Amino acid sequence: MSSLPFHETLDLSLCGKLGRVHRICRQAVTQAVEPLGFTQPRWTAMMHIHHLGEGCTQHQLACSLDIEMPSLTRTMKQLEENNVIERRIDKQDKRCRKIYFTEHGQAQLAQLKMRISEVKALLYHGLSDDELNAIAHALVKLENNAQQCCDNISENGSTSE
Amino acid sequence: MSSLPFHETLDLSLCGKLGRVHRICRQAVTQAVEPLGFTQPRWTAMMHIHHLGEGCTQHQLACSLDIEMPSLTRTMKQLEENNVIERRIDKQDKRCRKIYFTEHGQAQLAQLKMRISEVKALLYHGLSDDELNAIAHALVKLENNAQQCCDNISENGSTSE
DNA sequence: CTAGATTAGTTAGCATGCTAAGTAAATGGT
DNA sequence: ACCATTTACTTAGCATGCTAACTAATCTAG
Numbered sequence: 001m002s003s004l005p006f007h008e009t010l011d012l013s014l015c016g017k018l019g020r021v022h023r024i025c026r027q028a029v030t031q032a033v034e035p036l037g038f039t040q041p042r043w044t045a046m047m048h049i050h051h052l053g054e055g056c057t058q059h060q061l062a063c064s065l066d067i068e069m070p071s072l073t074r075t076m077k078q079l080e081e082n083n084v085i086e087r088r089i090d091k092q093d094k095r096c097r098k099i100y101f102t103e104h105g106q107a108q109l110a111q112l113k114m115r116i117s118e119v120k121a122l123l124y125h126g127l128s129d130d131e132l133n134a135i136a137h138a139l140v141k142l143e144n145n146a147q148q149c150c151d152n153i154s155e156n157g158s159t160s161e
Numbered sequence: 162m163s164s165l166p167f168h169e170t171l172d173l174s175l176c177g178k179l180g181r182v183h184r185i186c187r188q189a190v191t192q193a194v195e196p197l198g199f200t201q202p203r204w205t206a207m208m209h210i211h212h213l214g215e216g217c218t219q220h221q222l223a224c225s226l227d228i229e230m231p232s233l234t235r236t237m238k239q240l241e242e243n244n245v246i247e248r249r250i251d252k253q254d255k256r257c258r259k260i261y262f263t264e265h266g267q268a269q270l271a272q273l274k275m276r277i278s279e280v281k282a283l284l285y286h287g288l289s290d291d292e293l294n295a296i297a298h299a300l301v302k303l304e305n306n307a308q309q310c311c312d313n314i315s316e317n318g319s320t321s322e
Numbered sequence: 323c324t325a326g327a328t329t330a331g332t333t334a335g336c337a338t339g340c341t342a343a344g345t346a347a348a349t350g351g352t
Numbered sequence: 353a354c355c356a357t358t359t360a361c362t363t364a365g366c367a368t369g370c371t372a373a374c375t376a377a378t379c380t381a382g
Binding site: 019057059073 | 329330331332334338339340
């Protein structure tokens with residue numbers, strides 16, 4: 001059963017497996033950081049803000065997170081309500097809202113980084129760097145193929161001649 | 162940038178990458194079968210019913226799909242409304258609803274199988290069997306690690322002594 | 323300088339996973 | 353035989369992604 005080649009295994013659950021692993025990994029991290037008041041989209045946003053640097057715009061953050069603006073808007077509101085970030089309208093470009101950590105947010109970030117690295121160690125346990133790299137590259141290929149797939153279909157879908 | 166080892170790449174998006182690839186793959190398949198009236202949960206369910214054999218129960222199907230019953234209930238209703246399946250209460254055990262394809266459903270299934278195998282070929286383009294197997298095994302490990310992670314936390318969370 | 327296009331962000335509402343809590347049937351202990 | 357538990361399924365409502373359509377600010381032509 002479990003010795004089937006990958007493409008056979010996935011015959012019935014192509015996307016399913018990815019989705020399932022995604023959900024369960026998300027849950028693992030979420031459980032670890034829940035006591036701090038963070039859900040997955042919130043902690044992910046925190047880490048990316050940290051990475052981009054304070055003062056980044058929501059647009060930059062959405063690109064970094066690879067999600068759409070409306071998805072981000074919701075998370076930003078929550079983080080603001082929880083008093084971990086604040087958004088200040090840019091003086092130069094009044095459309096932009098730049099993101100900063102509050103003092104409380106800084107402290108939370110430090111906690112987050114610790115907990116996340118702990119969970120990450122658990123998740124990656126028994127997986128060599130080679131395996132991790134293999135997954136990463138295969139995922140990138142899959143993503144690109146799927147992207148092309150979508151593009152082709154949407155082109156041919158409307159202008160079919 | 163893209164030459165970072167996997168664990169570095171994922172530092173900021175641990176679950177994110179999986180989720181993204183999942184979403185884009187799902188979209189690729191969905192676009193292909195949309196003309197037939199199937200969304201991802203619907204076509205996946207169709208394939209699994211086919212695999213389990215007509216007459217399977219919703220519970221069996223949910224296990225096969227690895228989703229919860231309420232998620233399945235919604236999909237079953239939709240498939241029934243679209244006249245591709247019907248559910249008959251089991252004579253032996255009146256709690257169970259056994260699933261059968263309608264005639265229309267049989268025809269749709271044949272169409273589905275064709276389209277899906279086409280998309281699958283596109284998605285797997287450029288990925289060797291070795292790579293696919295590597296991904297599959299790594300995903301299984303990740304899933305198991307995450308599962309243990311969740312279990313540990315929920316144990317220690319409440320009975321902490 | 324003003325009209326139209328672009329860009330940043332929001333709001334509204336859909337899709338699909340989930341959990342919690344309900345119903346109805348089957349099962350099991352006394 | 354009857355009450356408690358378990359099982360199959362449903363309903364209600366949350367979480368987090370999305371798209372479509374909006375506002376407000378900026379940019380670009382003329």
